[in-house]
Amino acid sequence: MNMSDSLHATTVHLTGTDGADIEAYLATPDGEERRGGVVVIHHLPGYDRATKEMVRRFAELGYDALCPNLYSRxxxxxxxxxxAAAVRAAGGIPDEQLVADVETAAAHLRGLPRSNGKVGVIGHCSGGRHAVLAACHADLDAVVDCYGAFVTGTPAADYPLNVTNLVPLLPQLRAPLLGLFGKNDKFPSQDHVAELDEILTAGGKPHTFFSYDDAGHAFFSVDRPSYSVKAANDGWERIETFFADHLGA
Amino acid sequence: MCTYITVTTDVEGSAKGPGGKWFRVTDAAAYYDHPVHAMAEHTLNVDLTDPSAGPGQRIALELTASSAQRLIDTIQQALDAAPDELKVG
Structure with a gap:
C-alpha cells in the first residue's frame, strides 16, 4: 500500500517485439518501497482519459501502472x-499483437527500479477479454477481467465479428483470475459467466467471480450512463484486495 | 458490450470537418457500439473519413438506435423525392 498518495504520471515510449514504437502512459507512486506492477489494457474506444485515470489510481494504490496505447502503430x-475509429475501420488489432504489447509492457514494469517482479493485468469491456487472452500466453501474476465479452459464449453464425472466444486457450491460463460482472449485462451474460466458471473450475484454475445486482455492462465507467456507484465501489475494493494478495511485495 | 461489428463502404462527397474546414470524404464506417460522447450505453456510430489525411480527418456521429433509424428513413425520403435524372455519381 502506498503510504502517501503522491505519484508521478508521464508518457513513455516502449519498443514492441516487432520494433514498433508504442506510446504508453506510466504512473508510479513516489516513495522507495518495492511494489508490483499493473498493465492496464484500454477498451475498444481507445487510450482515453478515463483509462489514464485508472492508471493513476493504481499508482495511488501503490503500484507501478502502465497502459500501452494499442493503437500506436x-x-x-x-x-x-x-x-479508435481508424483502427476499427481497418479491422481492429490482432490478438497476437495484443499479447506481444502486454508482454512488452510487463517487461517494462519489471525493469523499473522498485519492481518486486510481480505484474498483474486488468482490462474492461474488450480489455477484459484482452486481459484473459494475455494471461493465457504471458508470464503474469494476476488477471482482472471486468465484463469482457466473448471470453466464453459463441456468437451467432451470422454475427459479423472479428473476435473469437477464448475457450480453447483457457487451459493455458497462467494466473489467478478475478472476474467482475453485471447481472444485467447481455455480453457477457450470466450464462457466459457460469460457463467460464465451470471451465476454470474443471481445469483447476484459481478464480473468483462477483456479479452485481442492478449493474449492467461498463459499470466502472464514471463518464458513461452505465456507471453504477455501488458496483464500482465494491469492485474497486475487490481489485485492491486481489492485487494486494497476488502482487504484494 | 463492445460489439466489434463494423460495416464499411467507400463514399464520394464532402464533409465539414476539424477546424471548420471542408474536406473530401472517401470512406464511411458504421457500427453499433459504445459511444464516446452520447449519453447512451450503445449508439449507432458513423464515421466519414479521408484516411489518406490521417485519423483526425473524420466526421463522427453517435445516434441512438431510434434516431439512426429516423435518419435513415429521412435520407431515403430525400433520395426518393429527387428525380432519377439528377442522381448522377
Missing part, C-alpha cells in the same frame, strides 16, 4: 476517439 499521436 496505426494512429500515432491521434486523438483517442479518432485512433
Amino acid at each position: 496505426q494512429a500515432p499521436g491521434a486523438d483517442p476517439s479518432d485512433a
